[in-house]
Amino acid sequence: MSNTTLPEYLEQKLGTAKPKLANVIHTITECCKVIDRDLQKGAIAGILGSAEHENVQGETQKKLDIISNDQLIDALKVHPGIGGLASEELEEFTPAQENGDYLVLFDPLDGSSNIDINMCVGTIFSVLPAKNKITQAEDFMQKGDEQVAAGYVMYGPSTMLALTVGDGVTLFTFDVDLQEFVITQENVKIAKHTQEFAINTSNKRHWETPIQRYIDELLDGLQGVRAKEYNMRWVACMVADIHRILSRGGVFLYPFDSKDPKKAGRLRLMYEANPMCLLIEQAGGAATTGRERILDIQPTTLHQRVPVVLGAKDEVDLITSYH
Known part of the structure; x- marks a missing residue:
């Protein structure tokens, strides 16, 4: 197990070759820290329960679905490295910056039916290369193989991040004292057999x-x-x-x-x-x-x-x- 923090890891992996990608991932995870704090407050902050309207998927939204979605959109649409973003909660994509290098797609709060019973939920994200100076809807129509990074943050007994930048999978655990994600498992491997x-x-x-x-x-x-x-x-x-x-x-x-x-x-x-x-x-x-x-x-x-x-x-x- 390493004591390496996520910023240090991103600097080692991407700092020289893809510094903008490193910064995009950092921005996503900073948003997830805010979502995590909201989840920790739960009913105290009045964020539990239904928002009493449906998203584009025809699913009834929870209050925290909307809060987490807004948090990610507000942070990512002003990011200089992002040309556009798309959320599972919204019908259309959100334009961001001209000449952005990346497109970000996300499910802001996966498993939101678990919120009110205090069980695990998470944020899933995908990063694609941008195709044009000004992002169009068709620019998002890329095969999964074209992703340059992907991961999730799981809000549970420990808040954890799983991340790949195309070179294996690394797991991080959020250290509440440092307020940083710290590597807790590298080179994750799944056994071919299971029960x-x-x-x-x-x-x-x-x-x-x-x-x-x-x-x-x-x-x-x-x-x-x-x-x-x-x-x-x-x-x-x-x-x-x-x-x-x-x-x-x-x-x-x-x-x-x-x-x-x-x-x-x-x-x-x-x-x-x-x-x-x-x-x-x-x-x-x-x-x-x-x-x-x-x-x-x-x-x-x-x-x-x-x-x-x-x-x-x-x-x-x-x-x-x-x-």
């Missing part, structure tokens, strides 16, 4: 046959074709479920289902799937829709949805083969 899976089984009747087959095999345990016992975990916060996989392995599924034909793939490609899949692949795992590698998908809309299967490579490959 742990995460899926919302209440949707089983809506899944396609390959996913039903896979989950049935896991539930059959020692008596089934997999001949071993599996444990199921589900936090209802993608950040927490992915953090568990980075920490101790596993596989996460939010598969194609027929419950709502308009949302057959539930997770947002640009704000959730791409950044998380980059982290998983950089840690040696795999990520697909069940049929194709997610980081190869060419986006067509800002709020495109996709099925997601990611984590332990052998499990993901098996699920893909079933399709």
Whole structure:
């Protein structure tokens, strides 16, 4: 374990080659510190509960959804290195600076249904290269492979940051005394095998046959074709479920289902799937829709949805083969 702080890490990794990218990441994480403070106050600050209106996704927003979204937009739109930004909470992208080097996409508060019960939530972010002097909507339509950085901040018993700049995955823990993120694990690796899976089984009747087959095999345990016992975990916060996989392995599924034909793939490609899949692949795992590698998908809309299967490579490959 290193005592290296995030600013020191960014200086070592990007300071000479990509100082503007380092500064963009620093700005995002500074916003996350403010969101963390708001979460720590909780009901005392009057930030819990519903905002009583819906976002562009048709989801009822929590008060802290709006607060965290505004915090990130206000800080990033004035950043000299950012040409434009896009939020899961807003229908259109937000223009930033002319000649900005980067585009930032984010889910300001993933798992916000957990806020009122004091469970884990997080912020997910993705950084893409800017394409034009003045950013247009189509500039965001880049494959996940083009991301130059991605990560999340998980607000839990410890506030943690997972980050990749295309050279592996590093985990940081927020030191409340230093008020800095400090490296607590480098070169994170996901085991190819696992006995742990995460899926919302209440949707089983809506899944396609390959996913039903896979989950049935896991539930059959020692008596089934997999001949071993599996444990199921589900936090209802993608950040927490992915953090568990980075920490101790596993596989996460939010598969194609027929419950709502308009949302057959539930997770947002640009704000959730791409950044998380980059982290998983950089840690040696795999990520697909069940049929194709997610980081190869060419986006067509800002709020495109996709099925997601990611984590332990052998499990993901098996699920893909079933399709």
